[in-house]
Amino acid sequence: MILRRIATILFVPLMVAFGSGVYLYLGTLKSKAVKERVQLPTVTKPSFTLPGTMFLAQGGRLFKLKNGSFTEIGPPGDWSMPTLTPDHTRLVAVLSGKQSSDLYLLDLDGHVIKRLTHDDARIIDANHWAFYPRVTPDGLSVMYSYDSPKVGFRVDFAVWTMPLDGTQSQARRRTDPYWYTGGDIIPIPLPGTALIYVKHSIDQTGVHSQLWYQERTGAIGHAMTALTDDCGSPALSADRTQLAMICSAGKQTAKLEVAPLNGTTLGPARVLLSGGLYASPAWSSDGKALAYFAPTGAAGHFQLWYLALPAVASSASASASTTPSAGTSPSVRASVSPAPSPPLPVQVTQGVDLSATSPPAWF
Template sequence: MAAGLVLAMCLFGFGVYHAASLFKNANTKIRRPTDAGAPALPGTMYVVQAGAIYRFQHGSFRQIIAEDGWMQPALSPDGSRLVAVKRSVNASDLYVMSPAGRISEQLTHSESPTVESNHWVFYPRYSRDGSSVFFSYDVKDPYNSYRVDLAILATSAVNPSARAERWTVPNDYTGGDASPIPLRSGALIYTKFSIDAQSVVHSQVWLQEHRGSAGVGLTKPADDCGQPTLSSDETLIAMVCRRGGMQAADLDVAAFDGSTAAIGEPKTIVHDTVLASPTFSPDGKLVAFLAPSDEGGPFQLWTADPNASPAHLPRQITTNLDLDANSPPTWTGA
């Protein structure tokens, strides 16, 4: 039973997309983004490949920091800073850098002389006013240091010595809470995992009004939705919904109303494919996501119309790249 739960934690966290990457088409010739062009998109986007962060602007890529375990960059609301995860073999930490890749602060210190005391941090996201950074963190179980159930914490974005505050309490043996999206109201949207009576892991998009409050599910457990993203005006939500599948999923979009803690009827805009990490364009007229262009291939950048039907094919933006499916694109209008 314990081994099954550990496997479930892996499959429903980073494991799904890492496992998919193991079956890449051997005939695919991978290029560095700086050696590849792509159709221009409005604004500026940051993506990750092979542990390096790239800025995509005017149809070309520029590497802003070396290949060194970087992932999951997120831009501050004023566009002056990026916060990103730097992952090593046994731990990961958050760093603040300029949009050009100049590091200014280390926000967390996760490494320990003993491996079992190391910590993992993932999924950083700035609060709407830029004063805080929310992230997932493996709060240690004093009776089992190898159990990893991520909780969401928030820390000061400007004071590295400030003590982080815990926001969520994850369900045991699920892998924990992920993908925090702070709202203007001070509430938080994220992915919460649970295990049903048949030991099946489910994911829900969850809304929590305050730090430590119970929260409410915006989606049903059976829909297995996660990886939420909001339009900049907070009227639309996009999410990846597996609906019982192991890898293939739907990309759903729904109206969002934070005042009533509810979403509208979800509409599928991309159906039954391996996909990950959606994000809205600054004007809310496009949803970017990552998906292979062929079975077993590496992940590419795509866009879809949030008002489209599954019959309206998404647009492939890149070819022959190998983008990190666990690092959602960060898209700004600047």
């Protein structure tokens, strides 16, 4: 009996020690969040001086990058998605609240010229969201993604347009989104009445995104990219001859691609980068380079990158279908042959965490 008590007394501490050891060991197998202090762009020095002037966002604040230096612009608030007017004298940006967002017209120093939309309401269900503003080439109107009409739990964005010097009561809907997909986003207005935008659709395999061409308001339009390629984030060069895009093909990584814009269709695409988390490409004013966002480091903070485009090969071969549809593309998946040397991206910023869903405005 005494021996049993002694054994019990000795065994209990051993059990506690063993259990604690196992617990501590298992604790070492857990993933730990990587914390890295994010710096304001204004206290950093870009490692590469971009040509021209760029406007971008971080943490709800707007910044101007010029001559290798950042300057904060605009009043306090949750700002994002700055875009330029065609004459490069004004900006349109998004100011988000807790339950709504609005478009504002700003000067290049961030001073508010005019509030364009009034989407906040006393009743939560009556609030609205406006995102992805783009000014038309004639400078007279602004197109944007807007969550109206709303029906119950169905809240899908459609492309709307309104006069830049008018009122929101003059806004008109351009597109009819596919229900329960998120809708139509990132409009790129073309001269006249034509429009390129990102259209979402859904089938048994999930939600897909395509670049879509619409000739005029209410027209059905046609796909410019294949359904399975899941392309988005379109950016049009200043001369309107090249279109950059991010395509994921349903994978966890993406490709940065460029294709010539041939009227209403896309020509053979060049894959510039692949296997990364690329976001929000923007063109240089001369059309010879792209800027984009991509994460770096263990924390995955998004930095600004610069990519000089390689010269286009003199000959190219591409197979194309003649009639584009929702699931096909006339030529966007074709490959250029011979392939040029792969471009080398240059990391512009370090230590910041730029808003990857806010495309840079660059001129």
